[in-house]
Amino acid sequence: MPEDSDKYPTESGRRRFVKGVVGSATLASVGTGAAAAVGSATSATGAGGGLTQFFAIENTDGPAPRGMPLIPIEVQGGELVGLFPDNIEDGVAQMQIAGQTYSSAWFQYCGVQTYAGVQPGTDQDNTFRAASGAPYAWMEDIEAGTPLTVDMFSDYEEWSNGIGRGGMGKPAMASWRSQDVSPQETLVAQVLRSERIQELREDPPEGANGDFIRAVTTEDGFIAWLNKCTHFCCVPGFKSIAGSAAFGAEDRVYCQCHQSVYNPFSIVQGQFVALPRPE
Numbered sequence: 001m002p003e004d005s006d007k008y009p010t011e012s013g014r015r016r017f018v019k020g021v022v023g024s025a026t027l028a029s030v031g032t033g034a035a036a037a038v039g040s041a042t043s044a045t046g047a048g049g050g051l052t053q054f055f056a057i058e059n060t061d062g063p064a065p066r067g068m069p070l071i072p073i074e075v076q077g078g079e080l081v082g083l084f085p086d087n088i089e090d091g092v093a094q095m096q097i098a099g100q101t102y103s104s105a106w107f108q109y110c111g112v113q114t115y116a117g118v119q120p121g122t123d124q125d126n127t128f129r130a131a132s133g134a135p136y137a138w139m140e141d142i143e144a145g146t147p148l149t150v151d152m153f154s155d156y157e158e159w160s161n162g163i164g165r166g167g168m169g170k171p172a173m174a175s176w177r178s179q180d181v182s183p184q185e186t187l188v189a190q191v192l193r194s195e196r197i198q199e200l201r202e203d204p205p206e207g208a209n210g211d212f213i214r215a216v217t218t219e220d221g222f223i224a225w226l227n228k229c230t231h232f233c234c235v236p237g238f239k240s241i242a243g244s245a246a247f248g249a250e251d252r253v254y255c256q257c258h259q260s261v262y263n264p265f266s267i268v269q270g271q272f273v274a275l276p277r278p279e
């Protein structure tokens with residue numbers, strides 16, 4: 001499968017199909033864990049690619065073909081940590097979360113499939129760490145690589161940077177599973193703490209799998225995702241660019257490359273063709 005087949009959806013019918021699946025399949029409504037990662041396999045051209053069911057923050061506008069994949073997050077000793085599956089099967093790492101399959105194949109797009117951090121069985125640190133060059137003033141004094149902690153987000157209920165409404169949540173740019181790898185292989189993630197995530201946990205949309213939502217977020221309102229735009233692989237941001245207001249995205253995750261918009265308060269299920277990892 002050539003990489004471009006994922007990055008450049010060429011046929012509009014396919015895009016409508018994929019978006020239709022995402023839009024109509026909010027959690028619980030599609031399949032079970034057993035149906036996930038269909039087609040994952042090892043082939044002559046690589047490992048662990050194929051049709052993959054995944055969960056994401058929803059893509060709501062722009063040319064991106066689907067949402068950005070969730071990274072299940074939890075708090076360990078006050079630090080924010082992403083879960084990475086540990087059971088290697090069919091060429092990918094997998095684990096069950098509330099009846100759904102979480103697979104390392106969720107991250108196999110945009111070249112990320114070649115990064116050390118997504119290789120099954122790789123012993124990497126799962127702590128979310130401050131990214132360098134983050135577009136948020138509150139992170140300027142935090143040295144890149146510093147573990148992100150719950151304390152850093154204590155003002156999340158009123159935090160504002162002048163973009164959109166205050167009190168929507170406090171974001172950070174993070175690196176994940178990328179200690180001691182080249183900068184080009186850094187897995188870029190976004191972490192967000194918001195009351196809206198707490199509300200989503202307490203009152204999930206009708207038909208959604210509330211147990212799954214609660215398992216991949218934290219009770220104090222944290223959510224995380226791989227921050228690679230599914231269009232042409234830019235790094236978007238939540239409240240990171242004032243110009244996002246022109247596209248109605250000032251309280252959303254906005255990709256300035258071609259104006260794709262993602263809603264971090266909507267967790268949806270979709271499917272895509274994961275690219276195989278080089279062997």
Ligand code: FES
Pocket residue numbers: 062063064229230231232233234255256257258259260
């Ligand atoms: S919208 Fe094109 S790369 Fe994000």
